[in-house]
Amino acid sequence: MNLIYSGPVCSGKTTALINKYLDLINEGVSSDRILVLVRSTSDVSRWRKELKAPFLGKLNVYTYFGFVQDQLTSYWPMVEDKLPGKQRFALPVFMTVEVSHYLMMQLVEEKLSQGGFRDVRSTPDAIAIQLLDNLNQAAVSGMVLEEAFYRLRSLGAAGGREKAAAYQDAIEVMERFRKSCLQTRCIDYSLMVELYTYILFRDEEYLKRLDSSYDYLIVDDLDETVPVAQDLIVRFLKKAKGVYMGYNPFGGHTDFFGAYPEGVELNILPLCTVKELKNPRSEGEMENFANCLAGILRRHPVNVKSIAPLKGEIMEDLRGAMLEKVAEKIADLVKAGTSPGEIAVISPLVDKVLEFDLSQRLAERGIEVAEVNRSKRLLDEPFAQAMVTLAALICRQWQIPLNYSALVQCMGLLLALDPIRAGLLAEKIIKNGSNLPNIDEEKGLRERLGYRNAEKYHELYEWVKRWEGQENIDLRLLFQQIFAELLAPLSPEEEELLAMRQLIDSAAKVHKALERYYGGARDKGMCFIDLVQKGTLAADMLYRPPLNQGKVILTTSLNFLLNPNIPEVEYQFWMDIGSRHWMLGIAKELANPWVLSRRWRKGLIWDDGLDQRIRIEKLARLIRGLLGKCKKGIYIAHSKLSSQGWEQDGILLEVFEIIQERGERIND
Numbered sequence: 001m002n003l004i005y006s007g008p009v010c011s012g013k014t015t016a017l018i019n020k021y022l023d024l025i026n027e028g029v030s031s032d033r034i035l036v037l038v039r040s041t042s043d044v045s046r047w048r049k050e051l052k053a054p055f056l057g058k059l060n061v062y063t064y065f066g067f068v069q070d071q072l073t074s075y076w077p078m079v080e081d082k083l084p085g086k087q088r089f090a091l092p093v094f095m096t097v098e099v100s101h102y103l104m105m106q107l108v109e110e111k112l113s114q115g116g117f118r119d120v121r122s123t124p125d126a127i128a129i130q131l132l133d134n135l136n137q138a139a140v141s142g143m144v145l146e147e148a149f150y151r152l153r154s155l156g157a158a159g160g161r162e163k164a165a166a167y168q169d170a171i172e173v174m175e176r177f178r179k180s181c182l183q184t185r186c187i188d189y190s191l192m193v194e195l196y197t198y199i200l201f202r203d204e205e206y207l208k209r210l211d212s213s214y215d216y217l218i219v220d221d222l223d224e225t226v227p228v229a230q231d232l233i234v235r236f237l238k239k240a241k242g243v244y245m246g247y248n249p250f251g252g253h254t255d256f257f258g259a260y261p262e263g264v265e266l267n268i269l270p271l272c273t274v275k276e277l278k279n280p281r282s283e284g285e286m287e288n289f290a291n292c293l294a295g296i297l298r299r300h301p302v303n304v305k306s307i308a309p310l311k312g313e314i315m316e317d318l319r320g321a322m323l324e325k326v327a328e329k330i331a332d333l334v335k336a337g338t339s340p341g342e343i344a345v346i347s348p349l350v351d352k353v354l355e356f357d358l359s360q361r362l363a364e365r366g367i368e369v370a371e372v373n374r375s376k377r378l379l380d381e382p383f384a385q386a387m388v389t390l391a392a393l394i395c396r397q398w399q400i401p402l403n404y405s406a407l408v409q410c411m412g413l414l415l416a417l418d419p420i421r422a423g424l425l426a427e428k429i430i431k432n433g434s435n436l437p438n439i440d441e442e443k444g445l446r447e448r449l450g451y452r453n454a455e456k457y458h459e460l461y462e463w464v465k466r467w468e469g470q471e472n473i474d475l476r477l478l479f480q481q482i483f484a485e486l487l488a489p490l491s492p493e494e495e496e497l498l499a500m501r502q503l504i505d506s507a508a509k510v511h512k513a514l515e516r517y518y519g520g521a522r523d524k525g526m527c528f529i530d531l532v533q534k535g536t537l538a539a540d541m542l543y544r545p546p547l548n549q550g551k552v553i554l555t556t557s558l559n560f561l562l563n564p565n566i567p568e569v570e571y572q573f574w575m576d577i578g579s580r581h582w583m584l585g586i587a588k589e590l591a592n593p594w595v596l597s598r599r600w601r602k603g604l605i606w607d608d609g610l611d612q613r614i615r616i617e618k619l620a621r622l623i624r625g626l627l628g629k630c631k632k633g634i635y636i637a638h639s640k641l642s643s644q645g646w647e648q649d650g651i652l653l654e655v656f657e658i659i660q661e662r663g664e665r666i667n668d
Contacts, residue, residue, distance in 0.1 A: 002243045004222070004269065007277030009561070009628035010568050013246030016277065017218050018050050020244045024216060032058040035214045035236075037067060037229065039221040039254075039562070046564045047220075060214075064229040065189060068196045069094055072187070075206055079199050085183060092185040093516045096509055097132075100188040102531045103180075103517060104128040107173045116169040119162040122589050125534065130591035131174050133256075135190035137596040140226035140258035142197055145178065151595050155606060170590045186517045197228050207235075217243045222268070223251030224562075226258035227598050230267060237271045245272070250624045253562060256586045256593050263598065279628055285309055290627040292662075294620035296655050307663035311571070311633035313656070320357070322639040326573055327361035329635060330552060333571060340367050342570040344553040346560050346626065348581035353643050355554060362552060370551035372559065372566060378506075378532060379406075381499035383492050386410045387482050388503070388532055391475060391525070393429075393436060394467045398526040400533065402434050414486060415456045421449055425457070436461050460486075475525030476511060479504045503532075557582070561625040568629040577656060578638045578648030582622075583615045619652065 005013045024034060038044055040063060047061045062070065072079060076091055095103075105128040111117060112124060120127065138148035149171045156167030181191050200206045217236040219225070222245045225233070236243050245268075252261035279287075289309040295302035312329065316322040326345070334340055347354060350371070359369045379385050389410040392400040407426035411417055417425070428437045428445065439445050439458055446454040463486070467478065483500050492500070510531065511524045518524075553566060557574075560566055576582075586593050587606070594614065595606055604610075627634070636656055642648050 002237050002272040004245045004247050004272045004274045005277050006247045006249060006274050008248055008250055008279045009625050011277040011279045013248070013277060014046075014220055014564075017220055017244055017246050018047070021051065021218055024242075029216065032060065033213075033215040034060060034218065035067070035216070036061040036218045037064055037220070037225075037233075039063065039224045040564070041066075043220060043564050064226065064232075065192070068192055071200060071210075072192060072195060075200055075209075078203060078206060079195055080185075082199050083182065083185075089185040092187045093513050094192065095181075095186050095188050095513045096506070097189065098506070098531060099510055099513045100132055101125075101128055102510075102527070102534075103186075104132055104173070104177055105534075107176055111169055111173050116172075117166055120166050120169075120589060126588075127170075127590060130588045131170055131177070132188070132190070133588070133591045133593065134170070134596060135174055135178070135188070136193075137258055137591075137593045139190040139193035139197070140228055141260075141596055141598050142228045142231065143596065144198075145174075148596055149174075151600065152592075155592060155595055158605070166590060180517065184517050186513055193228060197231075201228075201232070210235075211239045215241045219243070219245040221251070222247040222264055223249070223261045224254050224259045225264070227260045227263050230260065230263045234267055234271070237268070243272070247274075250621055253558060253618070253621060253625065255597075255618070258593065258597070260598060286627055286630065289659075290624045292659055293623050293627075293655055296658050297616055297620050297623070297651070304659060304662040307659055309627070309630070309633045310636070310656075310660070310663075312635045313660075314635065314637040316638070317640045319639040319641060319643050322637050323354075323357050323361060326575070326635075326637050327358065327365060330362060330573070331365040331367065334365075334367060338570055340550050340552045342631075343573070344555065344560060344566075344569045344571070345369075345573045345575060346555065346557050347575035348557055348579055348584075349576075350554060350556050351643070354575070358554065368551045369554050372553060372555045372563065378499065378503060381496065382409055382413055383487055383496040384499040384503045386413050386487065387479055387500060388529060390464070390482050390486070391478055391529060393434065394464055394478065395473055395475075395525065395529075396434060396468070398523065398529065400526070400529050402430070404430065413490070414460060415453060417449075417453060421453060424448060436464055473525065475528055476504065476507045478525075479507055557622055557626060561622065561629065568631060570630075570632045572626065572630050572634045574626075574634055574636045576638065576642065576648060577636045578640070578650050578653040579642065580648075580650040582650055582652045583619045585611050585615050586618075587611060616651075 005016045007013055021034060021036065025031060036047060038047060038061065044061050044063060044066070048059065051059060051061075072092065080088060105124055108117070108124045108127045108131070117127060122130065134148065134152065135145075138145060152167050152171060153164070156164040178191065180186070181188055187195070214236070217233065217240050219233060222233075233243070233245075247264065247269075252259050285306045285308050288303075288305050289307060292302045292304045314322055314325040314329065316325060330340075330343055330345075333343060345358065355369075355371050359371070362369055379388065385406055386409070389402060389406050392398065392402055404423075404426050407429055408419065408422045411425045412419065412422035415422070415425075424445075428442060429435065431437075437445070439449075439454055439461065449457060467473065467481075479500075483504065487500060507525075507528050510528045514522065514524045514527055518527075553560070553569065555563070555566065592606065594600065594610075638648065638653060640647060
């Protein structure tokens with residue numbers, strides 16, 4: 001049976017799929033005969049947690065990319081036989097996003113040094129991300145690179161001579177990156193998908209083995225799947241004993257990652273029975289309110305029955321005053337009996353200023369904040385920063401620059417110094433050429449640090465000197481020793497332990513990939529420190545679900561909607577509704593997911609009108625999704641000036657002005 005559970009957010013689709021999985025197990029189906037495909041690694045963790053029964057077989061829960069990697073690993077000889085080059089490899093090296101980004105950035109910087117990207121405003125870091133996005137979009141659309149590059153050249157030509165030259169530079173860099181990856185069998189996401197799509201998925205022997213491996217397929221978040229994943233699903237629909245899927249007809253929020261809900265409607269829905277599920281609030285005031293907001297945004301006629309879900313508005317000239325009013329209103333809700341964990345502060349962009357300012361204001365009222373955004377850099381974690389700083393101090397041959405604030409933080413953490421004494425040491429280290437000074441040779445330093453602090457510093461100095469004398473230091477081993485001997489005794493918290501563990505694990509993965517990619521041409525440890533300091537290595541893995549133990553959730557709109565660990569809440573505060581970040585487009589200076597998707601047709605023209613229609617449609621879907629995870633109502637907050645001093649007059653502000661006017665007419 002091929003069955004789709006169709007419903008909006010919070011309608012019970014995932015629960016229904018998990019129950020279906022358990023039903024199959026109870027019917028005697030072995031778990032290794034069931035394949036589960038989910039949207040993200042967080043969803044993988046959730047499914048594994050939910051399926052606690054001690055199954056005898058393997059638990060096959062993957063993202064599509066995880067499944068493809070598993071298949072390439074299992075059937076690599078079949079792939080290797082069809083790849084160019086005389087050198088054969090027993091197995092490929094699968095690169096993380098960070099390593100791919102770092103290697104692409106090296107090629108971008110080389111191109112820049114040769115005069116390329118002359119009229120491009122984006123930073124080398126951003127250019128590298130956009131070029132990887134192009135490769136990924138082409139791959140998940142099942143598009144050969146020749147076609148992708150043809151579309152990009154056409155897009156560039158339409159923008160004039162400078163744009164055409166920039167796209168040509170981009171194509172040359174992408175071609176070099178792909179050639180190097182193929183030669184070394186260092187597989188990034190895009191090449192991984194291409195190898196599966198064009199080699200394994202077209203190999204009759206492999207397809208026979210695939211068909212015989214699984215009897216059932218379960219897919220969650222069908223609306224967020226990419227086209228090549230949908231091709232795989234269609235095969236299962238025709239070959240498997242049963243396929244069960246969860247589908248949100250208002251989804252497709254990750255189109256910038258390749259989501260293709262149109263493909264579901266065209267190719268999958270006609271092959272399935274659809275069972276409708278309802279959100280408990282899907283037929284009441286909240287649903288009507290969501291429909292009206294989306295309709296006004298699209299310039300459609302709407303029937304506003306009630307604006308009761310809009311519980312209040314906070315409108316101020318200055319951002320500080322707005323944040324103060326938001327904190328007051330949250331405190332009022334808590335005093336009235338609402339748990340802080342039932343309140344979410346949602347912003348299109350959560351920066352450090354918003355996080356710090358709001359957290360401080362709520363802390364003054366005895367309320368804690370759980371910041372669950374995923375944009376944190378690994379170096380934002382003090383213990384991870386200390387590991388990197390110590391490695392740079394020891395391996396001075398790498399000539400890695402150390403900034404004052406990193407040294408202050410490191411010395412303060414390791415020696416338990418106050419900021420004044422930590423700053424004093426940082427100044428001495430910088431003055432000494434990024435080398436720890438001998439305290440006995442620095443007049444007055446011992447006295448200024450204090451006797452006990454000076455002794456601790458001397459122990460650190462001796463520890464560093466023992467490592468400095470070694471040749472060919474293995475960064476992985478160095479990190480392990482820094483952790484075991486210097487940082488673990490400081491009794492770090494769980495989050496800090498996770499940061500250090502990720503740094504150690506990442507160093508090992510990066511070393512393996514760079515060893516294959518560069519051979520002995522570059523120092524892998526130096527490359528890793530460079531990668532980390534450039535902020536390429538994110539701390540996404542550090543996030544752990546907020547258990548709603550009395551903390552207000554602060555996050556971005558998309559993360560609130562898609563993160564499976566963030567539950568629905570009673571109240572939402574929509575921040576900065578005048579910000580244009582609520583309606584960001586998907587096109588970048590050198591990347592355009594829409595042009596590289598299956599939506600694109602020959603003869604179409606990318607212009608401001610199409611861009612605006614896509615932005616509006618994305619925001620309309622986002623609004624519906626957010627309100628679907630809201631039990632009681634929302635508060636909107638707006639300041640005329642942003643934190644950067646820019647005037648805020650985005651379209652969402654206009655939408656709320658219109659719906660409030662119509663709501664007032666109803667009341668009259």
